[in-house]
Amino acid sequence: MNNIVIVYCHPYQKSLNHAVLEAVKDNLAQHKIPYETIDLYRDKFQPFYDLEELRLFHTGETHDPLVTKYLELLKNAQGIIFITPIWWNSIPGMLKGFIDKVMKEGEGLSHTVSKYGIHGCLTNLTHAYVLTTSTSPTFYFRLFMGNAIKKIFISKTLKQLGIKRGTWINFGNVTNSSLTKREKHLKKIQKYPFQF
Template sequence: MLFLKKGLKEKNMTTTLIIDHPWKESFNHQLLNTLIAGLEEDQKIYKVIDLYKDGFDPVMKTEELAGYQNGLVLDPLVLHYMNLLRETTQLVIVFPIWWYSSPASLKGFLDKVLLNEFAFFDGGNGIQPLLSIESVVVFTTSDQPTEGLEQHCTRSYKHQLTTTLEDVGLRNISWYHLGSLKQLGEDERQAYLSSAYSKL
Protein backbone atom coordinates (compact mmCIF):
# COMPACT_ATOMS: atom_id res chain seq x y z
CA MET A 1 0.00 0.00 0.00
CA LEU A 2 1.55 3.31 -1.08
CA PHE A 3 0.54 6.65 0.33
CA LEU A 4 1.64 9.85 -1.42
CA LYS A 5 0.95 13.29 -0.10
CA LYS A 6 1.21 16.41 -2.25
CA GLY A 7 3.99 18.92 -1.69
CA LEU A 8 6.56 16.42 -0.46
CA LYS A 9 9.67 17.94 1.06
CA GLU A 10 11.83 14.84 0.63
CA LYS A 11 10.74 13.25 -2.63
CA ASN A 12 13.44 10.59 -2.64
CA MET A 13 12.79 9.39 0.93
CA THR A 14 10.44 6.45 1.37
CA THR A 15 9.66 4.94 4.77
CA THR A 16 8.40 1.38 4.96
CA LEU A 17 6.76 0.32 8.22
CA ILE A 18 6.46 -3.37 9.14
CA ILE A 19 4.02 -4.38 11.89
CA ASP A 20 3.87 -7.91 13.29
CA HIS A 21 0.96 -8.09 15.71
CA PRO A 22 -2.38 -9.86 15.15
CA TRP A 23 -4.59 -7.57 17.26
CA LYS A 24 -5.58 -4.20 15.77
CA GLU A 25 -6.32 -2.76 19.22
CA SER A 26 -2.84 -3.58 20.55
CA PHE A 27 -0.39 -0.98 21.78
CA ASN A 28 1.83 -1.96 18.86
CA HIS A 29 -0.89 -0.86 16.43
CA GLN A 30 -1.41 2.35 18.40
CA LEU A 31 2.30 2.99 17.96
CA LEU A 32 2.08 2.25 14.23
CA ASN A 33 -0.84 4.64 13.83
CA THR A 34 1.03 7.34 15.72
CA LEU A 35 4.04 6.99 13.42
CA ILE A 36 1.79 7.11 10.35
CA ALA A 37 0.12 10.27 11.62
CA GLY A 38 3.53 11.91 11.96
CA LEU A 39 4.60 10.89 8.47
CA GLU A 40 1.37 12.22 7.00
CA GLU A 41 1.65 15.50 8.87
CA ASP A 42 5.17 15.93 7.48
CA GLN A 43 3.89 14.96 4.01
CA LYS A 44 6.30 12.05 3.60
CA ILE A 45 5.95 8.98 1.42
CA TYR A 46 5.36 5.79 3.39
CA LYS A 47 4.23 2.21 2.90
CA VAL A 48 2.84 -0.26 5.41
CA ILE A 49 3.49 -3.99 5.59
CA ASP A 50 0.98 -5.52 8.02
CA LEU A 51 2.02 -9.16 8.08
CA TYR A 52 -1.19 -10.43 9.71
CA LYS A 53 -3.54 -8.28 7.66
CA ASP A 54 -1.75 -9.36 4.49
CA GLY A 55 -2.18 -13.02 5.42
CA PHE A 56 1.56 -13.60 5.10
CA ASP A 57 2.53 -17.27 5.50
CA PRO A 58 5.87 -17.39 7.37
CA VAL A 59 6.44 -21.10 6.79
CA MET A 60 9.16 -21.94 4.28
CA LYS A 61 7.75 -24.63 2.02
CA THR A 62 9.87 -27.43 0.58
CA GLU A 63 9.61 -26.06 -2.96
CA GLU A 64 10.52 -22.57 -1.74
CA LEU A 65 13.60 -23.85 0.05
CA ALA A 66 14.65 -25.74 -3.08
CA GLY A 67 14.90 -22.46 -4.99
CA TYR A 68 16.19 -20.31 -2.13
CA GLN A 69 19.81 -20.02 -3.25
CA ASN A 70 18.73 -18.95 -6.72
CA GLY A 71 16.38 -16.28 -5.38
CA LEU A 72 13.36 -18.17 -6.68
CA VAL A 73 10.07 -16.59 -5.56
CA LEU A 74 6.87 -18.66 -5.56
CA ASP A 75 4.76 -16.48 -3.24
CA PRO A 76 3.41 -13.30 -4.95
CA LEU A 77 3.31 -11.55 -1.57
CA VAL A 78 7.03 -12.16 -1.09
CA LEU A 79 7.69 -10.61 -4.50
CA HIS A 80 5.55 -7.61 -3.49
CA TYR A 81 7.57 -7.18 -0.27
CA MET A 82 10.82 -7.38 -2.23
CA ASN A 83 9.66 -4.62 -4.55
CA LEU A 84 8.75 -2.44 -1.56
CA LEU A 85 12.18 -2.93 0.01
CA ARG A 86 13.88 -1.93 -3.24
CA GLU A 87 12.28 1.51 -2.93
CA THR A 88 12.80 1.88 0.82
CA THR A 89 15.25 4.36 2.30
CA GLN A 90 14.07 4.05 5.91
CA LEU A 91 12.70 0.87 7.50
CA VAL A 92 10.59 0.90 10.69
CA ILE A 93 9.76 -2.40 12.42
CA VAL A 94 7.18 -2.73 15.21
CA PHE A 95 6.61 -5.98 17.12
CA PRO A 96 6.17 -7.48 20.60
CA ILE A 97 8.75 -9.76 22.22
CA TRP A 98 7.21 -13.21 22.68
CA TRP A 99 9.25 -15.92 24.37
CA TYR A 100 12.43 -13.84 24.02
CA SER A 101 12.06 -13.46 20.27
CA SER A 102 9.90 -11.93 17.55
CA PRO A 103 6.56 -13.43 16.52
CA ALA A 104 6.72 -16.09 13.80
CA SER A 105 5.59 -13.81 10.97
CA LEU A 106 8.59 -11.48 11.27
CA LYS A 107 11.03 -14.39 11.40
CA GLY A 108 9.35 -15.85 8.33
CA PHE A 109 9.58 -12.47 6.60
CA LEU A 110 13.34 -12.48 7.09
CA ASP A 111 13.64 -16.10 5.93
CA LYS A 112 11.49 -15.76 2.82
CA VAL A 113 12.07 -12.18 1.66
CA LEU A 114 15.79 -11.64 2.25
CA LEU A 115 16.75 -13.97 -0.58
CA ASN A 116 20.10 -14.66 -2.17
CA GLU A 117 20.75 -12.38 -5.17
CA PHE A 118 18.17 -9.93 -3.82
CA ALA A 119 19.21 -9.01 -0.27
CA PHE A 120 22.68 -10.52 -0.41
CA PHE A 121 25.08 -12.48 -2.58
CA ASP A 122 26.96 -15.49 -1.30
CA GLY A 123 29.53 -16.75 -3.73
CA GLY A 124 31.31 -18.84 -1.14
CA ASN A 125 33.50 -16.06 0.25
CA GLY A 126 31.04 -14.65 2.75
CA ILE A 127 27.83 -12.66 2.47
CA GLN A 128 27.91 -9.52 0.33
CA PRO A 129 25.03 -7.10 1.05
CA LEU A 130 22.84 -6.01 -1.86
CA LEU A 131 20.22 -3.82 -0.17
CA SER A 132 20.82 -0.15 0.55
CA ILE A 133 18.53 1.20 3.26
CA GLU A 134 19.86 4.28 5.00
CA SER A 135 18.29 3.83 8.43
CA VAL A 136 16.31 1.34 10.50
CA VAL A 137 14.23 2.06 13.59
CA VAL A 138 12.96 -0.90 15.63
CA PHE A 139 10.23 -0.56 18.26
CA THR A 140 9.56 -3.53 20.55
CA THR A 141 7.36 -4.08 23.58
CA SER A 142 7.10 -6.71 26.29
CA ASP A 143 5.04 -7.43 29.38
CA GLN A 144 8.27 -8.43 31.10
CA PRO A 145 10.49 -5.68 32.53
CA THR A 146 13.25 -4.60 30.16
CA GLU A 147 16.01 -5.47 32.63
CA GLY A 148 14.76 -9.02 33.12
CA LEU A 149 14.32 -9.50 29.40
CA GLU A 150 17.88 -8.40 28.67
CA GLN A 151 19.26 -10.71 31.34
CA HIS A 152 17.57 -13.71 29.75
CA CYS A 153 18.34 -12.95 26.11
CA THR A 154 21.33 -10.64 25.86
CA ARG A 155 22.37 -12.08 22.50
CA SER A 156 18.99 -13.34 21.34
CA TYR A 157 16.33 -11.30 19.56
CA LYS A 158 18.19 -8.00 19.49
CA HIS A 159 21.56 -9.33 18.40
CA GLN A 160 20.14 -11.72 15.82
CA LEU A 161 17.87 -9.21 14.11
CA THR A 162 20.48 -6.44 14.09
CA THR A 163 23.14 -8.76 12.65
CA THR A 164 20.76 -10.03 9.96
CA LEU A 165 19.80 -6.52 8.88
CA GLU A 166 23.43 -5.36 8.81
CA ASP A 167 24.46 -8.40 6.76
CA VAL A 168 22.09 -7.44 3.93
CA GLY A 169 23.10 -3.78 3.81
CA LEU A 170 20.87 -1.93 6.27
CA ARG A 171 22.59 0.85 8.20
CA ASN A 172 22.13 3.13 11.21
CA ILE A 173 19.96 0.77 13.26
CA SER A 174 18.24 2.25 16.33
CA TRP A 175 16.26 0.12 18.80
CA TYR A 176 13.66 1.32 21.33
CA HIS A 177 12.13 -1.14 23.76
CA LEU A 178 9.20 -0.54 26.13
CA GLY A 179 8.96 -3.12 28.90
CA SER A 180 6.39 -3.82 31.64
CA LEU A 181 3.67 -2.75 29.21
CA LYS A 182 0.74 -4.14 31.18
CA GLN A 183 1.84 -2.23 34.27
CA LEU A 184 1.98 1.16 32.58
CA GLY A 185 -0.78 3.68 33.14
CA GLU A 186 -2.53 5.47 30.33
CA ASP A 187 -0.51 8.65 30.90
CA GLU A 188 2.75 6.70 30.59
CA ARG A 189 1.59 5.00 27.41
CA GLN A 190 0.51 8.27 25.85
CA ALA A 191 3.83 9.90 26.77
CA TYR A 192 5.70 7.12 24.98
CA LEU A 193 3.46 7.40 21.92
CA SER A 194 3.92 11.17 21.84
CA SER A 195 7.69 10.82 21.68
CA ALA A 196 7.82 7.92 19.21
CA TYR A 197 7.75 9.85 15.93
CA SER A 198 10.71 11.99 16.97
CA LYS A 199 12.83 8.81 16.93
CA LEU A 200 12.45 8.36 13.15
Protein backbone atom coordinates in the same frame (compact mmCIF):
# COMPACT_ATOMS: atom_id res chain seq x y z
CA MET B 1 13.51 6.87 -3.71
CA ASN B 2 12.69 8.51 -0.39
CA ASN B 3 9.78 6.49 0.90
CA ILE B 4 9.79 4.43 4.08
CA VAL B 5 8.57 0.87 4.51
CA ILE B 6 6.79 0.03 7.76
CA VAL B 7 6.75 -3.68 8.60
CA TYR B 8 3.97 -4.26 11.12
CA CYS B 9 3.73 -7.58 12.94
CA HIS B 10 0.78 -7.95 15.32
CA PRO B 11 -2.62 -9.61 14.85
CA TYR B 12 -4.69 -7.47 17.23
CA GLN B 13 -5.93 -4.03 16.18
CA LYS B 14 -6.46 -2.83 19.77
CA SER B 15 -2.92 -3.68 20.86
CA LEU B 16 -0.34 -1.12 21.93
CA ASN B 17 1.64 -2.19 18.86
CA HIS B 18 -1.23 -1.06 16.64
CA ALA B 19 -1.35 2.27 18.48
CA VAL B 20 2.40 2.60 17.85
CA LEU B 21 1.74 1.94 14.15
CA GLU B 22 -0.80 4.77 14.04
CA ALA B 23 1.62 7.08 15.89
CA VAL B 24 4.37 6.30 13.37
CA LYS B 25 2.02 6.99 10.46
CA ASP B 26 1.01 10.32 12.04
CA ASN B 27 4.67 11.22 12.52
CA LEU B 28 5.62 10.46 8.91
CA ALA B 29 2.54 12.24 7.55
CA GLN B 30 3.33 15.37 9.60
CA HIS B 31 6.82 15.41 8.08
CA LYS B 32 5.45 14.67 4.59
CA ILE B 33 7.49 11.48 4.38
CA PRO B 34 5.81 8.96 2.04
CA TYR B 35 5.51 5.42 3.35
CA GLU B 36 4.20 1.97 2.51
CA THR B 37 2.90 -0.41 5.17
CA ILE B 38 3.45 -4.14 5.14
CA ASP B 39 0.88 -5.59 7.56
CA LEU B 40 1.89 -9.23 7.80
CA TYR B 41 -1.22 -10.52 9.56
CA ARG B 42 -3.68 -8.48 7.51
CA ASP B 43 -1.97 -9.70 4.33
CA LYS B 44 -2.23 -13.29 5.61
CA PHE B 45 1.47 -13.74 4.89
CA GLN B 46 2.56 -17.41 5.14
CA PRO B 47 5.81 -17.21 7.14
CA PHE B 48 6.99 -20.73 6.37
CA TYR B 49 8.54 -22.51 3.41
CA ASP B 50 6.70 -25.17 1.50
CA LEU B 51 8.77 -27.58 -0.60
CA GLU B 52 8.40 -25.55 -3.79
CA GLU B 53 9.41 -22.29 -2.10
CA LEU B 54 12.44 -23.98 -0.59
CA ARG B 55 13.41 -25.41 -3.98
CA LEU B 56 13.27 -21.92 -5.50
CA PHE B 57 15.23 -20.25 -2.67
CA HIS B 58 18.73 -20.70 -4.12
CA THR B 59 17.67 -19.30 -7.49
CA GLY B 60 16.27 -16.16 -5.86
CA GLU B 61 12.81 -17.04 -7.16
CA THR B 62 9.49 -17.47 -5.37
CA HIS B 63 5.96 -18.63 -6.05
CA ASP B 64 4.53 -16.39 -3.30
CA PRO B 65 3.33 -13.06 -4.81
CA LEU B 66 3.65 -11.34 -1.43
CA VAL B 67 7.36 -12.14 -1.33
CA THR B 68 7.81 -10.46 -4.72
CA LYS B 69 5.75 -7.45 -3.63
CA TYR B 70 7.57 -7.03 -0.32
CA LEU B 71 11.04 -7.35 -1.83
CA GLU B 72 10.24 -4.71 -4.46
CA LEU B 73 9.05 -2.33 -1.73
CA LEU B 74 12.28 -2.87 0.20
CA LYS B 75 14.52 -2.41 -2.85
CA ASN B 76 12.86 0.95 -3.59
CA ALA B 77 12.78 2.43 -0.09
CA GLN B 78 15.15 4.66 1.82
CA GLY B 79 14.47 3.35 5.31
CA ILE B 80 12.52 0.76 7.26
CA ILE B 81 10.55 0.74 10.50
CA PHE B 82 9.67 -2.54 12.20
CA ILE B 83 6.81 -2.55 14.71
CA THR B 84 6.57 -5.81 16.63
CA PRO B 85 6.15 -7.33 20.06
CA ILE B 86 8.98 -9.28 21.65
CA TRP B 87 7.82 -12.85 22.24
CA TRP B 88 10.05 -15.29 24.12
CA ASN B 89 12.97 -12.86 24.06
CA SER B 90 13.06 -12.42 20.28
CA ILE B 91 11.01 -11.44 17.26
CA PRO B 92 7.79 -13.41 16.61
CA GLY B 93 7.73 -16.33 14.20
CA MET B 94 5.73 -14.26 11.71
CA LEU B 95 8.50 -11.65 11.46
CA LYS B 96 11.23 -14.30 11.42
CA GLY B 97 9.38 -15.92 8.51
CA PHE B 98 9.31 -12.55 6.73
CA ILE B 99 13.12 -12.41 6.97
CA ASP B 100 13.47 -16.08 5.97
CA LYS B 101 11.24 -15.91 2.90
CA VAL B 102 11.55 -12.37 1.58
CA MET B 103 15.32 -11.95 1.87
CA LYS B 104 16.29 -13.73 -1.33
CA GLU B 105 19.83 -14.51 -2.39
CA GLY B 106 20.89 -13.34 -5.83
CA GLU B 107 22.02 -10.43 -7.95
CA GLY B 108 19.75 -7.44 -7.34
CA LEU B 109 18.02 -9.14 -4.41
CA SER B 110 18.61 -8.75 -0.67
CA HIS B 111 22.04 -10.38 -0.45
CA THR B 112 24.67 -12.49 -2.16
CA VAL B 113 26.75 -15.27 -0.60
CA SER B 114 30.46 -15.76 -1.26
CA LYS B 115 33.18 -17.85 0.38
CA TYR B 116 33.77 -14.86 2.67
CA GLY B 117 30.17 -14.74 3.92
CA ILE B 118 27.01 -12.78 3.22
CA HIS B 119 27.14 -9.48 1.33
CA GLY B 120 24.05 -7.35 1.96
CA CYS B 121 22.46 -5.65 -1.04
CA LEU B 122 19.77 -3.56 0.72
CA THR B 123 22.20 -0.69 1.23
CA ASN B 124 19.47 1.69 0.03
CA LEU B 125 17.88 1.20 3.46
CA THR B 126 20.00 3.72 5.32
CA HIS B 127 18.45 3.21 8.74
CA ALA B 128 16.25 0.62 10.45
CA TYR B 129 14.10 1.49 13.45
CA VAL B 130 12.81 -1.42 15.52
CA LEU B 131 9.89 -0.41 17.73
CA THR B 132 8.95 -3.13 20.18
CA THR B 133 6.88 -3.91 23.26
CA SER B 134 7.88 -6.46 25.86
CA THR B 135 6.43 -8.02 29.00
CA SER B 136 9.84 -7.78 30.66
CA PRO B 137 11.16 -4.35 31.62
CA THR B 138 13.65 -3.04 29.08
CA PHE B 139 16.61 -3.09 31.47
CA TYR B 140 15.88 -6.74 32.35
CA PHE B 141 15.66 -7.66 28.67
CA ARG B 142 18.95 -5.88 27.93
CA LEU B 143 20.94 -7.16 30.91
CA PHE B 144 19.58 -10.60 31.73
CA MET B 145 17.75 -12.00 28.68
CA GLY B 146 20.43 -11.68 26.00
CA ASN B 147 19.35 -8.40 24.37
CA ALA B 148 18.50 -10.28 21.15
CA ILE B 149 16.82 -7.37 19.35
CA LYS B 150 19.93 -5.18 19.54
CA LYS B 151 22.64 -7.84 19.46
CA ILE B 152 21.17 -10.26 16.92
CA PHE B 153 18.31 -8.73 14.92
CA ILE B 154 19.79 -5.25 14.41
CA SER B 155 23.55 -5.78 14.74
CA LYS B 156 23.73 -9.11 12.91
CA THR B 157 20.68 -9.95 10.76
CA LEU B 158 19.84 -6.47 9.44
CA LYS B 159 23.50 -5.58 9.07
CA GLN B 160 24.09 -8.70 6.96
CA LEU B 161 21.31 -7.48 4.67
CA GLY B 162 23.16 -4.19 4.12
CA ILE B 163 21.37 -1.95 6.65
CA LYS B 164 24.23 -0.29 8.47
CA ARG B 165 22.38 1.76 11.10
CA GLY B 166 19.70 0.58 13.48
CA THR B 167 17.85 2.03 16.45
CA TRP B 168 15.84 0.05 18.98
CA ILE B 169 12.99 1.68 20.94
CA ASN B 170 11.22 -0.60 23.41
CA PHE B 171 8.22 -0.13 25.67
CA GLY B 172 8.89 -2.58 28.46
CA ASN B 173 6.72 -3.97 31.25
CA VAL B 174 3.72 -3.52 28.96
CA THR B 175 1.39 -5.83 30.91
CA ASN B 176 1.67 -3.76 34.10
CA SER B 177 1.92 -0.35 32.46
CA SER B 178 -0.54 2.45 33.17
CA LEU B 179 -2.64 4.21 30.56
CA THR B 180 -0.68 7.40 31.31
CA LYS B 181 2.62 5.68 30.62
CA ARG B 182 1.36 4.17 27.37
CA GLU B 183 0.01 7.53 26.19
CA LYS B 184 3.33 9.18 27.02
CA HIS B 185 5.14 6.58 24.90
CA LEU B 186 2.77 7.14 21.97
CA LYS B 187 3.34 10.91 22.12
CA LYS B 188 7.08 10.27 22.10
CA ILE B 189 6.70 8.15 18.93
CA GLN B 190 4.50 10.78 17.28
CA LYS B 191 7.27 13.36 17.77
CA TYR B 192 10.30 11.13 17.37
CA PRO B 193 12.90 12.53 14.91
CA PHE B 194 13.21 9.60 12.51
CA GLN B 195 16.31 10.09 10.34
CA PHE B 196 16.93 8.25 7.10
